[in-house]
Amino acid sequence: MIMTEIEVRASTQNLQAIDDDKKVIEGYAVVFGSESQLLFEDDGTPFVETISRNAFENVDMTKVFALYNHDYSKILARSDAGNLELKVDDIGLWFRANLPDTTLAKDVYEDVRVGNVPACSFGFTVADDTWGNSNDGILKRTIKKIASLREITLTPYPAYESTTAVATRSYQDLENKSKREKELAELEKELMNMKLDSMRT
Template sequence: MTKKEIRTLSLSEVQFRNSDKQDFIGVIAGYAVVFEKASQNLGGFVEYIRPTAFDDVDMTDVVALYDHDFGNVLGRTSAETLKLNIDNQGLYFELSIPDTTVGRDVYTNIRAGNLQGMSFGFTVVQDDWQSGTDGVAIRQVETIGELYEVSVVAMPAYQDTTVEATRALQNSTHKQKMLMLLDMYEKENQR
């Protein structure tokens, strides 16, 4: 039996957008997994995810959670509220945040900088272990079996992860709207 594992990633930037749908308060986007970046020490080992690790992973029903709690669902790929895409950096996500108590709390805490990381729950089919020079083992995750969930978290394991903020701003009308909203947000915070 393959054991389910959980990893967390740091968000250095988070993208916010207003949602066109009434049941959603906004959209966040970033990287839930990054390739070839070292994790924090995970209890005697440091981990890297290979770019080919997700090659055969079925992502048709992955859930987005707050803090790995299945009672705090934020989105789901099968509901098209969570979108996942593999690129050369890692596993990119876009999540429409629902207008729920948990959704509003998570969205507010991300904007405030209180929640700064992403995490993921998965199983490993193939990995490679090596001895590190400092006595800390190095684990290379070669193949992931299942991706169960991605989570917004407070304490990420991958501190060097960055979030790409330009993808949603490619549409100039949308970009103007975002800049206007950010300007309004900054003015309110200066009061």
């Protein structure tokens, strides 16, 4: 199902400042199969999620922004300008940003270099996901298909640290299915009891 809500997640992989002269930053914005920290729906329901290996298949990455702190007035690089490289490999979504010669870019580069900005977030929309229950009883969401990648953000405040609202339709579908299965089981039990009662009489 298509979900148009823009979601934001944090990468757990450390960023690297790799070229002091050219101010190049690289890292993984997404790691496939890596379970997130505990997230929360807008109704407070806790869950964890993973992103499937094929989630980025056929995703258009020709206009993705690298931002500072989710602020579109603070653009560090963009794929359509040729200074943001994006590549999907066996690990996940890798990126390399060549920062411009601006005061903001210099400050961000230095913050990454010294560890003040250790990771990044990414903004996206979801085309397909599934929900289930993990062994410890926590809901588990698997993102099977990403509809669009909007941004990669360098920020000292990763999205996993805050409450994250997500589209709840597929989770509600899971709840409704579980409820229907429970009602069906109760109905079958009631019919069986009625059948046993009729056999006794």
